[in-house]
Amino acid sequence: MPASKSYDAVLLDLDGTLMDTIPDLAIAVNAMLTQLDFATMPQAEISTYIGKGSDNLMRRILATAQGGKPASEELFLRGRDIYYAEYHKINGDNAIIFDGVIPGLERIQSMGLKMAVVTNKNTEFTMPLLERTGLLRFMDGVVCGDTLPERKPHPAPMLHACSLLGSQPVRTCAVGDSINDALSARAAGCSVLAVPYGYNEGQSVHTLDVDAIVDSIDAAALWVAAR
Numbered sequence: 001m002p003a004s005k006s007y008d009a010v011l012l013d014l015d016g017t018l019m020d021t022i023p024d025l026a027i028a029v030n031a032m033l034t035q036l037d038f039a040t041m042p043q044a045e046i047s048t049y050i051g052k053g054s055d056n057l058m059r060r061i062l063a064t065a066q067g068g069k070p071a072s073e074e075l076f077l078r079g080r081d082i083y084y085a086e087y088h089k090i091n092g093d094n095a096i097i098f099d100g101v102i103p104g105l106e107r108i109q110s111m112g113l114k115m116a117v118v119t120n121k122n123t124e125f126t127m128p129l130l131e132r133t134g135l136l137r138f139m140d141g142v143v144c145g146d147t148l149p150e151r152k153p154h155p156a157p158m159l160h161a162c163s164l165l166g167s168q169p170v171r172t173c174a175v176g177d178s179i180n181d182a183l184s185a186r187a188a189g190c191s192v193l194a195v196p197y198g199y200n201e202g203q204s205v206h207t208l209d210v211d212a213i214v215d216s217i218d219a220a221a222l223w224v225a226a227r
């Protein structure tokens with residue numbers, strides 16, 4: 001397939017865009033809540049707290065568990081330690097690659113475009129998951145939630161990925177599932193597409209300022225190919 005006229009690179013969000021990771025995240029969150037003697041939460045509720053990284057997830061879960069009272073620093077650190085240990089035990093066991101991802105990544109690769117994952121998930125969880133699922137082989141770079149001092153919705157992770165790939169932001173298209181991807185990509189000067197099947201903090205993706213909503217990563221690849 002010929003190269004895209006307008007783009008040299010595609011940046012891909014991980015949780016909710018490439019992979020459905022909620023089952024594993026929910027198991028780890030509920031194991032943590034149980035060990036701290038709190039009631040467990042439904043997976044659908046936990047999914048609304050995903051998107052701004054694991055510290056934010058912990059603070060929101062623990063505040064909800066305490067009926068709205070923010071966690072003390074001590075409780076937050078205990079909860080996070082337990083959550084990390086539990087997530088390491090199962091990271092990837094129940095996660096699935098969404099339909100259209102592999103054909104889409106193959107299509108982007110066949111156009112000669114560079115690709116990077118830009119995720120708010122920490123490096124210690126991202127790299128084993130990308131390796132285990134085979135997604136790493138498509139990537140020319142990976143920017144995680146702890147790679148830089150700032151994470152999405154700040155533009156820095158998108159700008160860092162552009163520089164890793166040697167692509168100008170204006171010739172780079174980001175694909176994500178949430179407001180964090182949309183704000184980060186826009187502020188960096190990248191184009192941005194949203195998939196509707198992820199976890200936009202419980203909101204419809206139709207509320208997001210994006211260039212288009214695409215049904216799958218393969219549809220995103222076709223959108224890029226047509227420009």
Ligand SMILES: O=C(O)COP(=O)(O)O
Pocket residue numbers: 013014015016049050051052053054057118119120121122145152
């Ligand atoms: O870890 C999160 O909160 C979300 O991760 P993501 O950026 O891959 O969607």
Ligand SMILES: [Mg+2]
Pocket residue numbers: 013014015016017051176177178198199
């Ligand atoms: Mg996401």
